[in-house]
Amino acid sequence: MASCGGLLTPDREVPGLIVKFGDYPLHHGGVGAIRSLGRIGVPMYAITEDRRTPAAVSRYLTGAFPWRTTGAEDPGYLVEGLLRIGRRIGRPAVLIPTDEEAAVLIAEHQRELGETEFGGFLFPRVESALPRRVASKQGLHELCAAYGFSSPVTACPRSQADIEEFATTARFPVVAKNREAFQRREQPAVPGTTRINSARSLRALARGWGERPGVVLQEYLPREQAEDWVVHAYFDGNSAPLALFTGVKVRSWPPHAGMTAHAYVVDNPELADLAARFVKEIGFTGIIDLDLRFDRRDGKYKLLDFNPRMGAQFRLFESETGIDVVRAMHLHLTGREVPEGDQRAGHRYVVENIDLPALIAYRRSGYLAPHAPARASGTELAWLAADDMKPFFTMLARFLRPGAKHLYELWRTSRRGAPPG
Structure with missing residues (x-):
């Protein structure tokens, strides 16, 4: 644990706010952030599912804001909820997102969240579309290709015909992932990173993906290598x-x-x-x-x-x-x-x-x-x-x-x- 003295001199007048959307109460990252800043004297607040989550009972938490969300709500509703919490805190606070939904919302609504009657939230000013793009499996692959950074060989099928073409030419096994990070809470095509061992298995799985598959298909990198x-x-x-x-x-x-x-x-x-x-x-x-x-x-x-x-x-x-x-x-x-x-x-x-x-x-x-x-x-x-x-x-x-x-x-x-x- 770091001491409060020496070179580490935080502004203890500016609290931190853990921002999370979705129902995942057993999130150790949020607890870690509360402890990390709380131990050096920074007041900490958190959005929680209820008042009995691990984050809500931390001794380093100044206040919990119970608010059940899915991350799929209208952005305006989520922004207004954050502003309402900001008014209750009553002073500028550093926003600490713990999921892609929160990070993307903050980036895409910087003006509304940064200019308020209570002084505005504090967060890194990033190009507004970039967090959504890097969180997308397809968007990240495109950025890697554009800037010469290595990534697994990736196909982004847009139709069942694309999948059939891929199935006839691909080297199996392959890995299927949801194209967009947000799909995991809305209607995920696959439950997570899914290994597919044959063209037959791919065709069977793809029947449930609809006419516009929301997946990317990547080369399998064998764990022994x-x-x-x-x-x-x-x-x-x-x-x-x-x-x-x-x-x-x-x-x-x-x-x-x-x-x-x-x-x-x-x-x-x-x-x-x-x-x-x-x-x-x-x-x-x-x-x-x-x-x-x-x-x-x-x-x-x-x-x-x-x-x-x-x-x-x-x-x-x-x-x-x-x-x-x-x-x-x-x-x-x-x-x-x-x-x-x-x-x-x-x-x-x-x-x-x-x-x-x-x-x-x-x-x-x-x-x-x-x-x-x-x-x-x-x-x-x-x-x-x-x-x-x-x-x-x-x-x-x-x-x-x-x-x-x-x-x-x-x-x-x-x-x-x-x-x-």
């Missing part, structure tokens, strides 16, 4: 990194295709330089969370996901001066200096409720993550913290409550070694 890397960073208005970190994903849930369950900080100057140059080329500002797969067959890092927001596992990364990406954003937006410092190489991050089933699934598959240190230099748990215990016990209560499907889904998925659904 690949390494999963992550980059988290914060970029200023000139797209220059004020904080940039690299690490290796050891396990994810669902296996090989979901959120980080276990990861290590690993220095990778080559990857850091690649990511910084790509962000500079496209002109992005703010926090990023990148997922990349290093393909040992051709020696290239291939960009899988560009999340224009903080990642749930952002607390994996902290510099020797106490900076993570959320602290960097708050300091920068409030006119403070962001202290430089090396990342804590060898540090690891564990998400307790999903790492155990992930461990079982990975051991069944025999996969071992390259570059993971033999011994961690330190460990941060997503939920359990000695100075803030309530979120951990609240997570357990919701995770284990009667009627909850979490444990069954985890058991079923670990048995099959594939994502739920």
